[in-house]
Amino acid sequence: MVDIAFGPEKGQRPDLGDTRAAYLEMVRRKRMYGGILLAVFVAMMASGFILAQERNAGDFWSGLPMLGAFPSEVLSEAWANRANLPGLFVEFFPSLVETLNIAAVATLLGALMAVMLALLATRGLARWPRAIPLFRRMMDASRAIPEIVVALVLIYILGGGPVPAVIAIALHTGGALGKLFSEVAENADLKPVEGLTSVGATWGQRMWLGVIPQVAPNWLSYALLRFEVNVRASAILGFVGEGGIGHDLKLAMQWGQGRYDQVVAIFLLLFLTIVLIDRLSDRVRLRLVKGI
Amino acid sequence: MTASLSQTVIRQMDRRKMLSFALPGVILIYLIYAAFSFDLAGLAARARMDNAAILLGDFWSHKTHVTRDNRSGDLTIAIEGESKGRYPTGTRPDWVTVDGAVTRIDLGNGHLVTYDDAGARYVIPGYGTVDIRPEGGQLALVAPQPLPDWINASENKVSVTTDAGRFNYSRSKVETFKYKPGWELFFFTLDSPYYGHGPIALLFGERLDPERSNITGMAQDFWTNRMWRHGDVVWALFETVLMAFLGTMAGAMLALPLGFMAASNMMPFRAVRFAFRRLFDFIRGVDGLIWTIILSRAFGPGPMTGALAMFITDTGTFGKLFSEALENIDDKQVEGIRSTGASSLQRARFGVIPQVTPVLLSQVLYMLESNTRSATVIGAIVGGGIGLLLTQAIQTQKDWEEVAYYITLIVLMVMAMDSLSGWLRRKLIKGE
Known part of the structure; x- marks a missing residue:
């Protein structure tokens, strides 16, 4: 089966002897990519929020308590x-x-x-x-x-x-x-x-x-x-x-x-x-x- | 048996036949009713086709006003009649010649306008000369009779509209408008040293402004162009995309846990499920318009308000979509993880999330796409982004070339977001 999947040459085959290390390596890489994506996303959201905040007439945090004022009025x-x-x-x-x-x-x-x-x-x-x-x-x-x-x-x-x-x-x-x-x-x-x-x-x-x-x-x-x-x-x-x-x-x-x-x-x-x-x-x- | 079968078939066919005639009939009757209720007949009378002509003309051309104040005799030449587009004193386009108190304006094709001390004259080929002189506080008009309908004359005002341009004489001033194709001053305003030079001279020629290199100077003058305000427009476009991005993403992030609360296979308590579903219904039912109004009272105009409005409406929509997606998952993977003794949080993380991620991601991207479009409308209500610029330009009812510019940019922005979200969908979900 391994031959069919990976070809006859030995070098192409996964090293079955050390599955655990290979798996951990893969997980680590996946986590790293995920982490980078997440960090980029969080940075975009945060900077976007700050920017939108800056260009808005009213401030977000001071406006928040006012949110109910108009509907209640x-x-x-x-x-x-x-x-x-x-x-x-x-x-x-x-x-x-x-x-x-x-x-x-x-x-x-x-x-x-x-x-x-x-x-x-x-x-x-x-x-x-x-x-x-x-x-x-x-x-x-x-x-x-x-x-x-x-x-x-x-x-x-x-x-x-x-x-x-x-x-x-x-x-x-x-x-x-x-x-x-x-x-x-x-x-x-x-x-x-x-x-x-x-x-x-x-x-x-x-x-x-x-x-x-x-x-x-x-x-x-x-x-x-x-x-x-x-x-x-x-x-x-x-x-x-x-x-x-x-x-x-x-x-x-x-x-x-x-x-x-x-x-x-x-x-x-x-x-x-x-x-x-x-x-x-x-x-x-x-x-x-x-x-x- | 056979008789009854054939009867059934015939009956069904008859029903279908009736339906296929009745349905278009009902639609037609409804449309006729709508035509009356929308007052289509009155619309024909109200429609302003001259406005349409002005609009279509202004979309792709600009006009230059040559105005003389009849009291002081001052002559101003300004593009679109705006102070931002005024020619500095002493400079003028080559179709205007000034000789003492006599100003000659060549409108092309033999159309010639002359302002002088006596009044003004307009020579129209194939018709004759329109001569206007102020006499005793009134305007005396000499022109070949009878007056055609493109000349409008009263005691106080004479206006002439021809293919070459427009001419107005009133007691206080005389104006001539010359139309030219293109968006004038699109790159540089008249006070910029780069105005009126060809691209080759600008890129490879010598420095026009000793202080700056040509490239930086051009970039600065383009960015701060007072007529077209490119800098502000780019900011407005960016604000619009920012609103859509912040609103959609924040809505999706909040809706994910809420979706778990409303999915029947995740939340065992009926009452909680019911409460969350009704919450989503409520948020969606109140409608973006009303959320926008409430929020702009609290936060004032700007992109943050727009983003928050989108955030709230999207939370409702995503909550519903996500809970439906969660209900459709395959239980076997969750079972497998449960068998290893995982807690409910771990089951959700490793059994559910990997399954639903592609579905949720594609829903989020679709929403981002459609929110870019809505951000234009929301911007018009909350006062932020390109929507605001667009509504302002439309309300002035004269800057139609700016409207055309904004529309082009909006369409390009929407198309760019469409292809970006399509590309991301392919990349993230199908794995390249």
Whole structure:
């Protein structure tokens, strides 16, 4: 066996006589590498912390005790005005629906774009195999541009409202889902596609009838996961740009004291919605991927 | 038997057929509803296509303002109209000639603007001459009639927009804008001795500044360029990456022990498991936006605040992911270590950690990648990093070439982090 593993020459074989020393030597070397990596990592973290600390307006250690001050101020005021909360829920519900609509429409449009890009960029399925790198780069580019950039530029052109946010999120979703979709489609069984080719189906028919039914559960599951992410993104974009519940939150925060009951109402609405969507999509995804 | 089977099949096929028509229908109806609720019809009216044109033009070109104060007669020539880009007195670009009180501006292709004591004239080929003279506190305009729609004239202001440039005359001042492709002053500002020299003259020519060698001088002047602020921009990019790195790594380090507490095969007490899982749910549910707001109240603006916000949200996400990974391990290795009489800490160290390291590492690297992107947004909220510079530049609504510069840098940064994390994943997990 040793001959098979290490060849006939004696010098290549491990010295079986001194296993213990060889093992200890190996362990020592491994530990040394691990130690060096750890030391580098710790040094990076520490220097990064010091640097971030230096460039921050407030100090970490003096800020730490203040951490609870703002939430407690907000909560105590909201508690004093707790009678307003149900009314505020009703007041802000339309903005919440707008945020959800932005996320849903963006996910739908982005998923459509991702389907097209993924089919065109997957080896074995692509309509124009030579253009695969082109479509891949398109996916990379739309994934790399952060949503906020597109949203802010579009707000300048299109004015406020939800549409810039939809376009921004949809573009990003298209790129991100496209990559995942294409990974799934790569593993699809090509036999149905060949069968359809043999009866003279067009490319569209081959994809629609041969590929989509195979990959639909996984694709849907990824799209749902993305919807979760997009709800958060749409809230954040509202805060930075315009539209939806994020914008209301910004207005209430800018007003400051006296409107903290609104802040709490929006926090709660957002929190409950996100938890609910998380739960629902977890359950649906489990059913989709594992088959009920 | 066969009849019922075929009936079942037909029934199923019918159901499928209905579903495959109903689903796109439902989606379509939803999109129509969304179009109404987003007021798409009103959007067409609100959209400012002229803004789009300005933006696209500014992305790749710059304009030089030639302004005369009509009261004092002072002439200033400044790139983008900013004091940082002003030509020092006595110097001017070669398309502007000054002869006493007469200033001639050659906009190219026969477009000629002249400022003199009487007023200003703009010669437009194929149209004629626009002549403006202030008379009794009002502007008298002489131009071929009828006025085309690219000339806007009122008693107090006349503005002309052509392919060659823009021209504005108001009672207080007269301005001409000349557009040129490229990002002007990108390397050196006008007060730098290196401005306007070719790369060969700079690298191999004689010293332009006797105090410094050309290379150091150029590096210094580039770094401290007041128009583009390269030094600040590089710092901002670094801050953004720093936020992502600190937040992700600290979150992962805290989430590892917490993940053990929430995994069903590691933590025997149901109540503890339940508590930790709900904690993760809570952290993730509150959302990064809200954590960011709370933290910036306590720590003020800056990269530390951003890193902490990411740290908190990532602790929740990693806690969930890590506990799931821990639940999926192979128990045999733990059994083997248990048989040697190892304590639970030793079992975790030698039985569990080596198994889950590749999974956890790849999750951490993916998160680092996506956090680099989020760090731009978080930076815009907490006021740190490239996100802040970007939002500021967009809000001024005129520095679009800077916006284009930042966008390019952000995309490059994200792509670099993508490939770095991909490389590390291959190196660390698959072993080269």
